[in-house]
Amino acid sequence: MFNIGDSIAYPMHGAGVVTEIEEKEVLGxxxxxxxxxxxxxxxxxxxxxxNSDKVGVRAIICKEDIQGVLNVLGDESDKMSNNWNRRYRENTEKLRTGDIYEVAGVVRNLVRSDRIKKLSTGEKKLLGNAKQILESELVLAGGLSLDEADSLVESNI
Incomplete structure (x- = not known):
C-alpha cells in the first residue's frame, strides 16, 4: 500500500508521485x-x-541504487536478434517487467545499435519510451532535472 506523496514506478509509463487515493464505484x-x-x-x-502489484507498480529505487543503474548502462551490450520484429518484442517485454535494470539494458542496447545503424521508426519510439521510463525514475530518485538525467544516461552508455 502506497501513501499520498510516495514516489512509484509504473511500468511502461515511468515514475510518478501518488497525489491522491480515491474510492470510486465501478460496476456496483x-x-x-x-x-x-x-x-x-x-x-x-x-x-x-x-491490481497495483499485478501491473508491476513498485516503489522507485533509492539514491544509492542509481550507481547500479549507471553500471548497467556501461556494461557490454546484450546480443540481440537480427530480426527487428523479434528484437522489438523482446525489448517491449523487458520494459513491461518494470525492472529499472532491464529498462537500463534496453536503453543501452538501443542507443548503441542506433549509433551503429539507425533504428527503425518503431524502435526509435521504443527507445524514446524506454529513456522516458528510465530518466523519470532517475529524476525522482536522485533529485535531478530532466536535462541532468538525460546527460547522466547518455554519458554512461
Whole structure:
C-alpha cells in the first residue's frame, strides 16, 4: 500500500508521485485508486490499488541504487536478434517487467545499435519510451532535472 506523496514506478509509463487515493464505484463495486502524477510525460493516471502489484507498480529505487543503474548502462551490450520484429518484442517485454535494470539494458542496447545503424521508426519510439521510463525514475530518485538525467544516461552508455 502506497501513501499520498510516495514516489512509484509504473511500468511502461515511468515514475510518478501518488497525489491522491480515491474510492470510486465501478460496476456496483467500491474500488480504490491511486492518482499518480507522471511529471516526465505530463500525464495523470489512475491505478486500481488492488491490481497495483499485478501491473508491476513498485516503489522507485533509492539514491544509492542509481550507481547500479549507471553500471548497467556501461556494461557490454546484450546480443540481440537480427530480426527487428523479434528484437522489438523482446525489448517491449523487458520494459513491461518494470525492472529499472532491464529498462537500463534496453536503453543501452538501443542507443548503441542506433549509433551503429539507425533504428527503425518503431524502435526509435521504443527507445524514446524506454529513456522516458528510465530518466523519470532517475529524476525522482536522485533529485535531478530532466536535462541532468538525460546527460547522466547518455554519458554512461
Amino acid at each position: 463495486e467500491i474500488c480504490r485508486y491511486y492518482h499518480v502524477s507522471l511529471p516526465y510525460s505530463k500525464m495523470h493516471v489512475m491505478v486500481p490499488v488492488d
